[in-house]
Each structure stands twice: as structure tokens, then as C-alpha cells.
Amino acid sequence: MNASGPLHHLLRLIAGTAESEISCSECFRLLPQYAELELADPSAVVAPSPLSQHLQQCGVCREEYEVLRDLLRADAGPPPSEPT
């Protein structure tokens, strides 16, 4: 929920609405590749895409994506420590 209230959250979702949006099923299909890509190169998923747009609009799909991303990070192990 946005800090400025549910109505403003709704307004932001409306402002971010696209004429055509992918379905939750299509999101489910694209999620594994997207999460791996982000893990390998975060800059590769910066550009807006139908999937990132869906993740902004759909809370349950976004939650699944965030858990998958965190699980892949855990699988990959800790990030290398900063050189001293």
C-alpha cells in the first residue's frame, strides 16, 4: 500500500495503465527468464516491458517475482565482498 493512501495508490495504478497488458498466465510463463536475466545483469531489465508493467499492476504476481528473485540470489550465494 502506498504511504499516501489507497486512493492515491489507485490513481498511480490508473496513471500506469497500458492499453494492452499481459495476463497473469503470461507473466507466470515469462517470470523465470526475467528473474535469471535480472540476477545476471540488473541493468538488462531496467527498460519498461510488458512484464515489468504487469508486475507494477499485479500484487500477487509481483510477490511471486520478488520471492523467486530472492531465492535465486540465495542459491547464487553471498555477493563478493568489497576489496579492501
Add this chain to the structure above:
Amino acid sequence: MIVAAVNARTNAEWLRALKSGGEDQAVALADLRAYLLRAATFALERRGGVAAPHLSQLAEDCAQEAVVAVLAHLDDFRGESRFTTWAYVFAINRALMAARRERWQNVSLDALLATSPTTSDRAAAETPAENPERRMLQHELEVTLWKGMDECLSDRQRQAIRAVVLEAVPLDEVVRHWQSNRNAVYKLLHDARRKLRAYLEAHGYSAAEVRAVLDDR
């Protein structure tokens, strides 16, 4: 938690083993189940709010459901990611759905979904800005939005917007209550947002203007 002593496989080796029958298949199934149990447990621990004694059993159930789902969808795997990443999504999906169900099982959605937002809901949904001028601009935008909801949306669309967006009910719970599916309810919400976007545009609020009034940078 670590997936211990499972065999590393290429995507092709996973598919071959899971479809092979015999000992190779049994070993691959055990390995798959270990991966999915890890994913379900991770999801429940991270997001579920499920009590510890119950978590293990719930994770086991979700992993088992996910194994069945993965096997049923093997032919849908296109090799666009690692097989295990693709399979993880099934377990995470089952685990988060189960966690949401547990969290919302004692909440009645009947009253929420049977009515439209009331005047008190409308007042409660607003959080005024501190700046008086911005507060006025936001109030005008909010009034226009409420009018749009009254004039443009079907009862079903209003109920979905109210539940999922204004009351933060998980989409899955609305799906379950209506005995529908995610795609259908998401489309209902998308159609509602498109109508409201068109209504706001017709009343002078482009997407950029909406963001400006909300003071989004």
C-alpha cells in the same frame, strides 16, 4: 536451507530423466521434490506469516502439489531459463497462495464484495497533502475519480477495485471467493483502470497530470 546431495542436470537431462521411467525417473523426482520443498519453504518463511509448527507441513503439501503441476506442464517448458528456476515458480505460487488463504480465511469477503464504497470509505481513503494548494488539487482529482467510479464502472468492477486496490485483499482471495481465475479478475481490473483512465483524461487529467498532482517525481 540447502538442497543437499541432489544431482546437477542440464535442462535436457531433467526432461529426459523425468520422462524416462524406472530408476532415473525416481531419482529425478526425488531431486525435483527437494528443490520444490526448498522453494516452498523459502516462500513461506519470507512472506507467509505461517506459524513454525505448521510451516513444515504446509511446505510439504505445497511442494507435492508443485511436483504434480510441474509434471503436468513438462511439455510447456521451452528452455528459456534453467529447468529448476522454471519449476521453482510452481512451488512459490502454491506456497504464497496457501499463505494468503491462511491469512484471509477468517475474513468475510461477502460484505466487502457485495457493496460499493460508502462515503466513510471515501473519506478514509484520502490522505490530504500538507500543502493547502496541493491538498485542493488532490481533492479535486479524488472527487473526479469517485465520480468516474460511479459513472463508468460496472458493479463487479467497482467491487474488484474496492477489494484489491482500496482494501488490499489479495487477488487470489477475490478469485477464490468468486470461483474465478486470476486472468479473469486481472482483466476485470484492467478494464476498470482503462475506463477510469479515459474518464480522467476526458476531465483534464492525463497520466502525467495525475502524477504531478500526486507530486510523484
